[in-house]
Every structure is written in structure tokens, then in C-alpha cells.
Amino acid sequence: MSYHDILVIGAGPAGLAAAHAACVSGVKVGIVDDNPLAGGQIWRGGPDQQADPRARALWNALREAPNVTFLPQTRVLYSPEPGQLRVQTPTAADTLRFGHLILATGARERLLPFPGWTLPGVTGAGGLQALSKGGYPLQGKRVVVAGSGPLLLAVAATLKLKGAHIVAIVEQAGTPALARFALGLMATPSKISQALGLAARLRGVPYLRDSYVRSAHGDGTLQSVLVQRGKGRELETLQCDYLACGYGLMPNVELAQALGCDTATVGAQTVVAADHWQQTSVPGIYCAGEGTGVGGVDLALVEGRIAGLCASGQILQAHADFGRRDRWRKFAASLARAFAPRPELATLAGDDTIVCRCEDVSHGELRTHTTWRCAKLQTRCGMGPCQGRICGGATEVLYGWRPDTVRLPISPARIDTLIA
Ligand SMILES: Cc1cc2nc3c(=O)[nH]c(=O)nc-3n(C[C@H](O)[C@H](O)[C@H](O)COP(=O)(O)OP(=O)(O)OC[C@H]3O[C@@H](n4cnc5c(N)ncnc54)[C@H](O)[C@@H]3O)c2cc1C
Structure with a gap:
């Protein structure tokens, strides 16, 4: 059961920027990602393979830092107790302990x-x-x-x-x-x-x-x-x-929800609520990048940096980045306005069109229900392996439902991981 002063979940731009900002203070930093390589969505294939010099600079600095450990192919499933996360690799399971946690879990497509x-x-x-x-x-x-x-x-x-x-x-x-x-x-x-x-x-x-x-x-x-x-x-x-x-994209908020962090509705998005310091409603847990609202790589980088600085106690330095963050947040807001889904998109599915692909539930079966919970109980919509990650975004646009709970583990897990 290893311990990190700061554990960062997600090795995309936000997570790498957070880890980099935090490690400068000398604390022990761990970066966890379920992919074999760091980089997240935009730098998929490895940050050292990218044309963007920011990717290479961050990765080189992290690779050389003696106080940083990268844990690839490691998926966070749930928190067995405060200060701990249960994780799974392709061959093993483990529990990671942390002092502070930075969630940089990104977004997925709608x-x-x-x-x-x-x-x-x-x-x-x-x-x-x-x-x-x-x-x-x-x-x-x-x-x-x-x-x-x-x-x-x-x-x-x-x-x-x-x-x-x-x-x-x-x-x-x-x-x-x-x-x-x-x-x-x-x-x-x-x-x-x-x-x-x-x-x-x-x-x-x-x-x-x-x-x-x-x-x-x-x-x-x-x-x-x-x-x-x-x-x-x-x-x-x-x-x-x-x-x-x-x-468009939808923030991955499930891990934050499973840890008890509040979410907020911003326009059409459910996001992890975070304060000026990128701290969530749970003290010691920070969130940065697409999880707090979809805004692109520049916003992810600056939010990650602020989260890393604040989690490692470098509050004054964090302040210097607020203006840059505000600028990219304005860009994010204009993005959301310009590309909001038009109402016609909610009218395309026919009664026999499958909406929940895991459980084969059709639009005809779903449209008679009034809430996500009711539809789940009656039809098993959202109860398959993806746990509503795909159909949840669709039912939000089609029927205005928002998933109100998160089930643990947050993604499918091996039985031995859970028994241990
Ligand atoms: C499919 C897709 C493709 C994209 N392509 C582009 C592009 O070509 N150009 C562009 O400008 N923008 C692209 N984007 C947008 C881009 O993701 C953002 O601009 C930026 O990368 C966000 O950075 P981030 O660090 O917040 O999240 P991400 O880059 O998404 O990184 C989050 C990381 O967290 C990991 N993670 C999540 N949950 C867990 C967990 N439970 N356990 C362990 N690891 C976890 C993920 O696997 C991922 O590696 C894409 C987005 C998506 C969803």
C-alpha cells in the first residue's frame, strides 16, 4: 500500500501540469492513468511523441524528477476509506494512500x-x-x-x-x-x-x-x-x-462523485464544482481540466498548474495564473454557446432505435419514463458495463434526465480486485 503526498489521477495535460507544479516543492507525487502511456486524449501516444513543445517539456521534467512516480495501466475504481483509492492493473490490484488528491480525469464524447x-x-x-x-x-x-x-x-x-x-x-x-x-x-x-x-x-x-x-x-x-x-x-x-x-464532450465526474465531491450544472454540462484554488467541496481533493468543464488543452494546463501549486502549498504562485485561467474560461464558454446541440437532434431516434447499447434498451421503451432512476429500474438502461457513460449523455439530450447517483466500482472490475 504505497503512499504519495499528492496523488494525481489522469496523465493528460491537466494531470501532467498538476504533477509538474506540485513536484517542484519536493513532495512525493504519484500520477495514475489507465492508459499504457501518459498524454491523455490529445497527447495520446505519449507526450514525448508530440509536436506541442509543452507536452515534451512537461514529460521530460517529470521523468527526471526523483520524487515523481508514474503508474500506467492503473485504473481507479473506488475509495475504500478516506485517503485511500482501490486501483486495478491488468495483472494485480492495489490500494494507494494519499495526502492530497488531484482529479484530472478528463472528458468523454457525447x-x-x-x-x-x-x-x-x-x-x-x-x-x-x-x-x-x-x-x-x-x-x-x-x-x-x-x-x-x-x-x-x-x-x-x-x-x-x-x-x-x-x-x-x-x-x-x-x-x-x-x-x-x-x-x-x-x-x-x-x-x-x-x-x-x-x-x-x-x-x-x-x-x-x-x-x-x-x-x-x-x-x-x-x-x-x-x-x-x-x-x-x-x-x-x-x-x-x-x-x-x-x-462535443462531457466531463468525467464519476470518480469525483464517488469521493463525495459536489457537482454543478453549467449550461448543458454536469461538472465537478471547484473553488478558486481548484479545490472541490471535499477538503484536500482538487479537480482540474475537463472534469471542471470542457475548455480545451490550454484551460486544462492552467487549471492543472493551479491545482498542483495549491495542493503543494504554493498558493502565491497559483495566484499569478488566475488571469490566464479566466481568459481560457471565456473561450470555453463561447465554445459551449456556439456548439450547443440543436433541438432537432433529440428527435432523430425512432421507437426501435437502441439508446442503451449495453442492455439493448430502445427509445420506444425509454420515452414512457419520467426520470433516469425510474427508467433504470424498469428497463436496466444504464446498468450495463459502461454504467451509463454512453446512454447517460444521450438520455440527457433526449429526455432531459441527469444520472443522480454513481455506483461503485466506477468501472468494471475483476472479482479478485473486489474480494481483496
Ligand atoms: C476522444 C477524445 C479525443 C480528443 N482529441 C483531441 C484533439 O485531437 N485535439 C484537441 O485539441 N483536443 C482533443 N480532445 C480534447 C482534449 O481531451 C482536451 O482538450 C484535453 O486533453 C483535456 O485534458 P485533461 O487532462 O483534462 O483530460 P484528458 O486528456 O482526457 O486526460 C484524462 C486522463 O485521465 C484518465 N482517467 C480517467 N479516469 C480514470 C480513472 N478512473 N483511473 C485512471 N485514469 C483515469 C484517462 O484515461 C485520461 O488519460 C479530445 C477529447 C476526447 C474525449
């Missing part, structure tokens, strides 16, 4: 159901990106990238680099919202150059604004998607081998 969304070949947008970064072959495959948000551009650029033919990027947000968002980028020049870079890499790829996928079709596997163009009735069929479709 997937919305439509007829055909369970066909092989339909994936999340970031999901297909992650697969391709892991070596999944897409050379010569025709891919439609759809949903909402700047992530679609990053995904399309990655897939194109891997040899895929991007048929189109289908963005549900309308032209006025996109124009307002683009104007707002003036306040964050680094995002403008990032956007221009992506635009150059995606030259020639059709970008269909104000459009969304109505249905996916194929005989056993995906062959085409039907796209609604604009507010009128114009429909277009796009032939493709893959549809990579995601409607």
Missing part, C-alpha cells in the same frame, strides 16, 4: 442515437481518431466526420494524415453561431493560428455547416449516411465506409 448508429462502421469522432492513433488502418477508407465542435476538425486532420479520404465534415452548428465563435477567436490568437493550420491541412474537404446526420444505412455494415442540410428539407446521401460522429 454520442447521440439516430437510426443506424449501432451499425459496424459508425463510431465516435474522437473514438475513430483514438483507434487510428493506435494503429487501426484507415488508408483509402471513405470517412464522414460529423457532430459538433472544433474536435471534428482535429479528428478529420488526423484521419486524413493516416490516409483516409474525408468525404465531408458535417457540423450541426449554424452559420451565425460559427461566425460569432470565429470572431471571438480574436481574443485568443493562438487558437486562430491553430484553426488556420487545421484549415490548411483540410483544404478541399467539404465543411457542411448547419447540417447533421439523420440516419446511417448499410447491409450489415455501414455503406452510406443521410445528411440533413440546412433548416429546409434538403437531404443528401453520402457514401462512406466509416462515420465518425460525436456531439
Whole structure:
């Protein structure tokens, strides 16, 4: 049962920045992540392999620090008692003790159901990106990238680099919202150059604004998607081998909830509530990055740094970063406004469209219920292996339900882990 003064959960930008800021004070820092390599979502494949110099600088500093331990392939499941976390690796289980805890568990994609969304070949947008970064072959495959948000551009650029033919990027947000968002980028020049870079890499790829996928079709596997163009009735069929479709991101709040931390509702997101110092409602437990609200890598980095500084008692230094954090929070708010899901997306599922994929529960079975809890009890919706991580985001948009409890362990665990 090892002890760390500060234990960081998540080795994405927020977790790495937190660990780096904390380790400077000399305390013993542990970084836990369920992936084999550090980097989180954006730096998947390892921070030392990234073009972003911030990734390499953080990783090199952490690797050289004698007081930092990285625990890869280690998933946190629950807290057996205050100050302890039960974790599982592919071959063993352990209990980690900590003085202070920093949660940097990131976000996941919001997937919305439509007829055909369970066909092989339909994936999340970031999901297909992650697969391709892991070596999944897409050379010569025709891919439609759809949903909402700047992530679609990053995904399309990655897939194109891997040899895929991007048929189109289908963005549900309308032209006025996109124009307002683009104007707002003036306040964050680094995002403008990032956007221009992506635009150059995606030259020639059709970008269909104000459009969304109505249905996916194929005989056993995906062959085409039907796209609604604009507010009128114009429909277009796009032939493709893959549809990579995601409607923005949702903070991973389950571990924080399991530890008793309060959550808050900010716009359409349920986030971990944190104060100026990134401290949650539970003293000694901090949260940084996408868990406190989706805002991109720059916000994750600055929040992580503030959390790491505060958890290690370097409060004055943390203060110096508040202005930078405010700036990126404004960017995050404009992101949420511009790419909020349009109401039509809640009307696409037919009665026979599966909403809970783990337990095979259809829209027809769910729409007669009034709350998440009631639907769970009557239909087993959200009670399969993903524990509502996929259908929870969908039922929020379709029926306005929010999961009100979290079950332990927060993800599937081996029986020997639990018995021990
Ligand atoms: C699928 C996906 C793809 C993305 N691709 C891009 C992109 O190409 N470009 C871009 O600009 N932004 C991308 N983003 C957004 C990007 O994630 C954020 O901008 C930024 O990386 C957030 O950093 P973070 O440290 O808060 O979280 P993350 O980078 O998500 O890191 C969180 C880490 O915590 C780990 N974790 C979570 N729970 C546990 C647990 N219980 N036990 C152990 N480890 C745990 C996760 O595995 C993950 O490694 C993507 C997001 C997603 C969801």
C-alpha cells in the first residue's frame, strides 16, 4: 500500500501540469492513468511523441524528477476509506494512500442515437481518431466526420494524415453561431493560428455547416449516411465506409462523485464544482481540466498548474495564473454557446432505435419514463458495463434526465480486485 503526498489521477495535460507544479516543492507525487502511456486524449501516444513543445517539456521534467512516480495501466475504481483509492492493473490490484488528491480525469464524447448508429462502421469522432492513433488502418477508407465542435476538425486532420479520404465534415452548428465563435477567436490568437493550420491541412474537404446526420444505412455494415442540410428539407446521401460522429464532450465526474465531491450544472454540462484554488467541496481533493468543464488543452494546463501549486502549498504562485485561467474560461464558454446541440437532434431516434447499447434498451421503451432512476429500474438502461457513460449523455439530450447517483466500482472490475 504505497503512499504519495499528492496523488494525481489522469496523465493528460491537466494531470501532467498538476504533477509538474506540485513536484517542484519536493513532495512525493504519484500520477495514475489507465492508459499504457501518459498524454491523455490529445497527447495520446505519449507526450514525448508530440509536436506541442509543452507536452515534451512537461514529460521530460517529470521523468527526471526523483520524487515523481508514474503508474500506467492503473485504473481507479473506488475509495475504500478516506485517503485511500482501490486501483486495478491488468495483472494485480492495489490500494494507494494519499495526502492530497488531484482529479484530472478528463472528458468523454457525447454520442447521440439516430437510426443506424449501432451499425459496424459508425463510431465516435474522437473514438475513430483514438483507434487510428493506435494503429487501426484507415488508408483509402471513405470517412464522414460529423457532430459538433472544433474536435471534428482535429479528428478529420488526423484521419486524413493516416490516409483516409474525408468525404465531408458535417457540423450541426449554424452559420451565425460559427461566425460569432470565429470572431471571438480574436481574443485568443493562438487558437486562430491553430484553426488556420487545421484549415490548411483540410483544404478541399467539404465543411457542411448547419447540417447533421439523420440516419446511417448499410447491409450489415455501414455503406452510406443521410445528411440533413440546412433548416429546409434538403437531404443528401453520402457514401462512406466509416462515420465518425460525436456531439462535443462531457466531463468525467464519476470518480469525483464517488469521493463525495459536489457537482454543478453549467449550461448543458454536469461538472465537478471547484473553488478558486481548484479545490472541490471535499477538503484536500482538487479537480482540474475537463472534469471542471470542457475548455480545451490550454484551460486544462492552467487549471492543472493551479491545482498542483495549491495542493503543494504554493498558493502565491497559483495566484499569478488566475488571469490566464479566466481568459481560457471565456473561450470555453463561447465554445459551449456556439456548439450547443440543436433541438432537432433529440428527435432523430425512432421507437426501435437502441439508446442503451449495453442492455439493448430502445427509445420506444425509454420515452414512457419520467426520470433516469425510474427508467433504470424498469428497463436496466444504464446498468450495463459502461454504467451509463454512453446512454447517460444521450438520455440527457433526449429526455432531459441527469444520472443522480454513481455506483461503485466506477468501472468494471475483476472479482479478485473486489474480494481483496
Ligand atoms: C476522444 C477524445 C479525443 C480528443 N482529441 C483531441 C484533439 O485531437 N485535439 C484537441 O485539441 N483536443 C482533443 N480532445 C480534447 C482534449 O481531451 C482536451 O482538450 C484535453 O486533453 C483535456 O485534458 P485533461 O487532462 O483534462 O483530460 P484528458 O486528456 O482526457 O486526460 C484524462 C486522463 O485521465 C484518465 N482517467 C480517467 N479516469 C480514470 C480513472 N478512473 N483511473 C485512471 N485514469 C483515469 C484517462 O484515461 C485520461 O488519460 C479530445 C477529447 C476526447 C474525449
